[in-house]
Amino acid sequence: MDNVFLFVPNLIGYGRVLLALLSLYLMAERHVAAGVCYVISGLLDALDGHAARLLNQSSRFGAMLDQLTDRCATMCLLACLCAFYPHRMLWFQLSMAIDISCHWIHLHVTTLRGRGSHKSIGGEGSALLRLYYTSRPLLFCMCGGNELFYSMLYLLHFTEGPAVLGLGLVRVLAWLSAPVAVAKSAIALVQGYGAWAELGRLDIEERAAAKAL
Incomplete structure (x- = not known):
């Protein structure tokens, strides 16, 4: 089919x-x-x-x-x-802006370079990004941990969940997954920086090619 x-x-x-x-x-x-x-x-x-x-x-x-x-x-x-959590609005807004903008520019550059997938990192790309996109366990843990953090914050608005050693399970999971969410935003920034740098190199290459004609 x-x-x-x-x-x-x-x-x-x-x-x-x-x-x-x-x-x-x-x-x-x-x-x-x-x-x-x-x-x-x-x-x-x-x-x-x-x-x-x-x-x-x-x-x-x-x-x-x-x-x-x-x-x-x-x-x-x-x-x-x-x-x-209106008192934390700025951080959520920054997280949205980083996630959307960095993924968008990365996908745009991927298309311009003619690569078949956004997971294909060029030779001048970051070794961190190559590891991130080629290691499925790492990618799953990072994406899953990021979603876990925000999901636990959502649930925490309604409930602490069952108690574990005197602490609510939902709160514990939020604290444990918070570093993953921060790390994923940092990786997105690396991704965005690399994409902007590659877009600049593409401009330079095209202008050099035009002058050579």
């Missing part, structure tokens, strides 16, 4: 979008149901990639659907956190 719209990983991607939208609809008040929908949508992110490789159904359409679902879901969760 060559209909990319009906590829199994893309069907899973549509399901992720629906679950994310349902989570947003429930997010203001029904935290348990919203959290379940959000987590399942996130977990399906790993499943659609596995299905794409297993069934040889990787596609640019699916990759973009996956990227936009991730970015928009996290952004909407952060927007909710801005309302729940």
